[in-house]
Amino acid sequence: MEKHIxxxxxxxxxxxxxxxxxxxxxxxxxxxxxxxxEEFIHQSKMTQLFNxxxxxxxxIPDGYNIGYxxxxxxxxxxxxxxxxxxxxxxxxxxxxxxxxxxxKRYELMFNTSIHIHTFFRLIESDMYDYRLSRIDPCVDxxxxxxxxxxxxxxxxxxxxxxxxGKY
Numbered sequence: 001m002e003k004h005i006x007x008x009x010x011x012x013x014x015x016x017x018x019x020x021x022x023x024x025x026x027x028x029x030x031x032x033x034x035x036x037x038e039e040f041i042h043q044s045k046m047t048q049l050f051n052x053x054x055x056x057x058x059x060i061p062d063g064y065n066i067g068y069x070x071x072x073x074x075x076x077x078x079x080x081x082x083x084x085x086x087x088x089x090x091x092x093x094x095x096x097x098x099x100x101x102x103x104k105r106y107e108l109m110f111n112t113s114i115h116i117h118t119f120f121r122l123i124e125s126d127m128y129d130y131r132l133s134r135i136d137p138c139v140d141x142x143x144x145x146x147x148x149x150x151x152x153x154x155x156x157x158x159x160x161x162x163x164x165g166k167y
Contacts (some may be wrong), residue, residue, distance in 0.1 A: 001142075001143045002143065003141075003142065003143045003144055004142050004143070005139060005140065005141055005142070006139070006140045006142070007137065007138070007139050007140075008115075008137070008138050008140075009099060009115075009116045009135060009136070009137060009138070010096040010099075010136040010137065010138040011093075011094055011095050011096045011099060011134075011135075011136050012093075012094055012099065012116070012132060012134060012135040012136065013061075013091060013092065013093045013094070013132070013133045013134040013135075014091075014092045014130050014131065014132050014133060015088075015089040015090065015091055015092070015130065015131055015133050016036055016040060016089055016090040016092065016128040016129070016130050017089040017090075017128060017129050017130070017131075018032055018036060018086070018127065018128055019126060019127060019128055019129055020127075028083070028086040029066070029081075029083035029084070032086070033066075033081045033083075033086070033090060035127065036090055036127055036128045037068065037079055037081075037090060039125050039127045039128065040079070040090075040092065040123060040125070040128070041053065041079075043122060043123045043124070043125055044119070044122060044123050045106070045109075045110075045122070046070075046102070048109065049102060049105040049106060049109060050070040050073065050102075050105070051070065052070050052071040052072055052073070053068060053069075053070055053071075054068065054069075054071050055067070055068060056068055056069040056071075056078055056080065057069055057071040057072065058076055058077075058078055059078075060078060060080045061078060061080055061091050061093060063082060063088065064080035064081055064082050064088070064091060065080075065082050065083055066080060066081055066082070066083055067079065067080035067081075068080070073098070074097070075095050075097035075098035075101055076093070076095035076097070076098060077093065077094055077095065077098040078091075078092075078093045079091070079092045079093075080093075090128075091133070096136075096138070102114075103115075116135075
């Protein structure tokens with residue numbers, strides 16, 4: 001078998017913020033946040049790929065009190081906001097499994113691959129701005145015969161080091 005390396009995105013979290021900040025306090029929880037969530041779900045085509053989008057049946061991220069998920073899913077995906085603090089925005093959390101499942105289903109349904117950069121283009125909207133608050137990259141080494149436990153011990157003992165950027 002041929003050696004190869006695959007680099008990708010494991011899990012990520014993003015925050016959506018309304019572009020129009022001219023709204024009343026009560027409008028955030030009753031109109032603005034639900035509209036932004038609906039727009040994001042529509043733009044991302046999530047409900048075309050998954051069923052059961054409803055009040056969250058998973059743990060909502062800390063600090064948020066209203067959340068939605070694809071209920072009875074084998075993965076963690078949650079979109080949530082705090083009804084009183086619009087400046088926190090709307091958090092969107094993809095686990096590694098939910099992102100991979102999204103990518104597989106998207107490719108099957110639309111016959112084109114999707115990656116993080118194409119996903120960001122897909123979800124663009126005049127209703128909200130978005131930013132990444134967390135992204136976990138992954139690097140998979142195939143057929144390299146790497147002993148992970150041995151590598152971990154070598155890193156901890158200082159015999160191996162990881163470098164970033166130019167060195």
